[in-house]
Amino acid sequence: MRKRERLWAGALALVMGTAVLAGGVPAGATQPGGEIVFADVGWDSIKLNNAIAGYIAQEVFGYTWTEIPGSTPIIHEALIKGEVDVVMEEWSDNITGYAEDRDAGKFQELGINFNDNYQGLYIPRYVADANPGLKTVKDLANYPELFPDPEDASKGIIYGGIPGWDATEIMGKKVAAYGLDQYYNYLVPGSQAALDSVITSAWDKQQPIVAYYWEPTWLLGQYDMVLLEDTPYDPATYQDGLGAYPAVTVAVGVSNQFAQDNPEFCEFLSKYHTSSALISEALAYIQETGEDYSQAGLWLLEQHPELLEKWLTPEQAALLTGEISGEAGMDLFTFPAVFQPNTDAIDSGVRSFAVSAEPVLGAIRGGLDGLVTAFNWLLNHIPWTLFLAGVFALGWYARKRLTSGILYAVLVALIGVVGLWEEMKLTLSIVLASVVIALLLGLPIGVLISGSARANKIARPIMDTMQTMPVFVYLIPALLLFGLGNASAVIATVVYAIVPVIRLTSLGIRQVDKEVVEAAVSFGSTRWQALFKVQIPQALPTIMTGVNQTLMMAMAMVVTCSMIGARGLGMEVLNAVQRVQIGRGLVAGVCVVVMAVVLDRLTQALAEKDKKLEDAARQ
Incomplete structure (x- = not known):
């Protein structure tokens, strides 16, 4: 009996001890030795401020630190919820509801980082x-x-x-x-x-x-x-809009939980004050030397030791000054040999090419803008009633069901009901222009590599790269070469969406029974006659699947292209995301889904129709 009592007592003590330990550090609290989550809103100055404050947090106060990215409105909401601990740059006048949230005690404003900006x-x-x-x-x-x-x-x-x-x-x-x-x-x-x-x-x-x-x-x-x-x-x-814009007060904000649990570090943050001149000085250093934000922050502290005297106690400042002047030892967790590619040379090369090839690039830009404008002009001159009637007719023809035509027409009509009809037409114009160019380029390339093992061997790694490269990478050269707007959106969309039609065109042709092709040749068909009258017709279902996939990828990419000025439903989604407007984003997102679903079903139905015709011909 005593043994059982001792076991129960030990278990009870273990549970109580765990509870005490868990209660000692509330959920969401950050204690010295813990991790501070800084907000990264994307621009250079906040990355620099994060690097400076994070370094001091680590070397003086014993924290580790990390950054979490997001747009200004999303980060502000995360600060209120305690998902972010510190925002080194709260651009108060640029954030809707900032003053109301601060006055309501939803977060803590510790001080002014700088207020001499314009x-x-x-x-x-x-x-x-x-x-x-x-x-x-x-x-x-x-x-x-x-x-x-x-x-x-x-x-x-x-x-x-x-x-x-x-x-x-x-x-x-x-x-x-x-x-x-x-x-x-x-x-x-x-x-x-x-x-x-x-x-x-x-x-x-x-x-x-x-x-x-x-x-x-x-x-x-x-x-x-x-x-x-x-x-x-x-x-x-x-x-x-009347009158000059004032200098914005850029504050340091922390979550309520963080302020409660970390008073000593918050005392430092309340004294943290810089200026536009100081920040610009460090950012210029980054541009000139290629150093990262952490190195630029240390350089700035070395150039301006008076900052540490203002921010920290004498003991803390002396400790940090010694750390800055000391050299780091061997770090077993950091790879010792790092080769930094000369990305500046790549940037300079692309920009120099953009300048020297401006006449050609301007002509291409004009042609792409003209194609999008032509599609938009056509859509603008189709009455909405006729447009919906056309959707109904296509749905009925493709599916051979009256209900399909009615359903597709009703879904598209909902876009107009929610007030996004004009945005839908803009988006559809860019999608159609991109798909037309992708097909004009992709179909011949697919035919070419289907008949050449060498061409296929060369094209495969290129297409693998195009499909796996992050989509945002396509936006950068498009911007530099063609500027903001429809031309860049079309170029980026074509590069991203062209691969499926190339792959599936090549695959479809190569899968045609060789005996059928040999029979056509034996009856006197030339190579081109066999291609256009035998191989392509039999490969058409697979080719149409490639067209469908290209269309879907173009639809997805054109929304992303709102980040480089493509107007339409993508811009509506982007505005909603930036302002954390859930309802607005949901409505615009549903409209994108409706367009994608209708286009997908129509092209899939056409591919299935071709497949049935092919099977009937074989029988």
């Missing part, structure tokens, strides 16, 4: 020097021909900010408030990378451009850009 509409210095009459935002009304929209010859173009930012909407209101919408289209690029690319591309070619931008950034540190003047800042009107 933002607005910028032009390159060479444009300002060549056009001395262009000094203010209102002066843009006299220069629309200087900034032509490549997709609309009747107007100029002003590039806006990042989807989800209040500043982006305010700049759009400014264009309307000053009457500039009569002369300009206002284009939201979709991402900072897209905006950076269009500005750097224009600079390389010494072309005029007017675009929204902000500081501190590497781009404004590297390029001499001029901020267009505006009427004085008025807090009562600037959100309506």
Whole structure:
């Protein structure tokens, strides 16, 4: 009996001890020795601030640290929920509901990182020097021909900010408030990378451009850009687009749980204060040397030791100064020999090619824009009733069922019911243009490699690379070579979506019974006659499957291309994601799904029809 009691007592003590240990560190708490989750909103300055604060957290306070990426609105929501511990740059004026959330105690604002930044509409210095009459935002009304929209010859173009930012909407209101919408289209690029690319591309070619931008950034540190003047800042009107944009207060925010459990580190964060000049200095160092953010942060602390004196106690500052000046020892967990490819040479080569080949690239861009415009013109001149009737007829013809035609027509009609009919037509125009080009290129290539073992051997690794390469990689060269808009979207979509039609065309032809081909040749058919009258007709079901897959991949890619300025349903989805608007994103996403499902079912039905015809012919 005593033995059993001792066992029960031991088990009870173990359970109680576990409970005490678990209760000592609440869920979500970060204790010294634990891990701090910093927010990475994507731009350079916050990565630099994270590297500096993370280094101090590790060397002085004994934490480890990591970063979690996300857009500004999503990260702000994550901070409120405690999924992110620290946001080193809360751009307060650019976040909808920031003040309300702060005042309601949903997170803690510890201090001001910097508040001497400016933002607005910028032009390159060479444009300002060549056009001395262009000094203010209102002066843009006299220069629309200087900034032509490549997709609309009747107007100029002003590039806006990042989807989800209040500043982006305010700049759009400014264009309307000053009457500039009569002369300009206002284009939201979709991402900072897209905006950076269009500005750097224009600079390389010494072309005029007017675009929204902000500081501190590497781009404004590297390029001499001029901020267009505006009427004085008025807090009562600037959100309506009237008046200059004020310098934004960029705060350091932490979650409530983190602030409660880590008062010593939060004391340091409350003293953390930089400036636009300091940040730009470090970002320029990165551009000049190619160092990473951590190395640039250490360099900045070495150049400005007074920062540590302001942020830390004397003992902490002395400890960190010793760490910075010391050399790191051998790290058994870090690979000792690292070869860094010269990616700058690749970038320079692509950009130099874009400049030297501008006449050819411009012609290609014009042709692609014209193709998309033609499809969009055609769709715009089809009444919605006739469009739905056409969908019904195709569904009925493809499926041979009246219910299929009605279902497809009703699904497409729902897109118009939710108010996204125009966006649907824009998306469909880009998809159709991309698929037409993909088929014009992919079908002949598939035929070619089907009859040549050497060509197939060469093409296979290329196609493997095209299919496995992350889709975002296609956006970068497309941006640099063709700029923002439909042309880049079509190019990126074609590269991504062309592979299935090549593979399946080649596969279908190679699977045709060799005896059938030999019989055709023995009856006097030439090689081309055997190809077009025997092999391709019998391979048509497989080829149609390739067409179907190319169409589906184009549909998926054209939504991603909203990040480089492709308008339509993709931009609606991107705006919803950036603003964490679940309902808006769900509605736009469902419309994309409806389009994909209808196109998929129609092309699948046509492939099945060809398969049935082929089987009937064999019988």
